[in-house]
Amino acid sequence: MPGFSPDTGLVSRVVPSPNQSDRRDGPRADILLLHYTGMQSSQAALERLCDPVAKVSSHYMVFEDGDIVQMVPETRRAHHAGVSFWAGDTDINSRSIGIEIANPGHDYGYPDYPEQQIDAVIALCRDIVVRNNIPSDLVLAHSDVAPTRKQDPGEKFPWARFYRSGVGLWVKPAPITDDPKPLKDGERSDAVAALQKDLAEYGYGVPNGGLYDELTKAVIAAFQRHFRTERIDGLPDTSTRETLRALLAARRRLV
Helix, strand or coil: CCCCCCCCCCCCEECCCCCEECCCCCCCCCEEEEEECCCCCHHHHHHHHCCCCCCCCCCEEECCCCCEEECCCCCCEECCCCCCCECCECCHHHHEEEEEECCCCHHHCCCCCCHHHHHHHHHHHHHHHHHHCCCHHHEEEHHHHCCCCCCCCCCCCCHHHHHHCCCCCCCCCCCCCCCCCCCCCCCECHHHHHHHHHHHHHCCCCCCCCECCHHHHHHHHHHHHHHCCCCCCCCCCHHHHHHHHHHHHHHHHHC
8 A cells, every 4th residue: 555645744654544435525525523442452453453354444543641643644435434324424434534542442441642642633634624625614533423333432532632732522411400300211201302302403413202212321321422421321310401502513613
């Protein structure tokens, strides 16, 4: 696989991956999608992202010590999102730049992200969003676009810190209060319908009609994992609904 020049001076080395293709609508991306590698070894993760048999890749990988590797040019379509959805689009790979963050993930103990790694990811994200003019509300988690399959980068990822650094959109979560009558699976209510409507407005792939089903629960949990990490249970509680409303209001103020 031929080499290429990195898109940013933050890259320490280029390790080309063969797993890439043309973007559907031209070379420009408007989503920045963050992942963790989810493998026990960061080196094994890098090797898999460059393995033609695996057929997966990412534009960047950030190691625990902050070392940044680029595998696919930003103008090309990397294969990192998989089956995914955002705001009506199912080809998230064609419109996104992917960053894999070395972390074993939930299946292997899910350790904290090291400070030097987070500093490097923030610097890389800032560089990418400025050069590509990526909107703050389109800095997303893998779990946002694939809520039934993925949990990464997970609830330990410091989204608020990224927001304070100029990356992404975030609001202070509404306080959690216990619901005296929590919903049961299969219940239908106006509150669930309203939350589904708001989640869909933000971009999530969620059913409508007010039925609290397994897909709705997974999408709510994905939202909580990104924006209300104190409790991730997939329940449409008052805190979740108010946090989402505040987030939508914050996004409207950006327009």
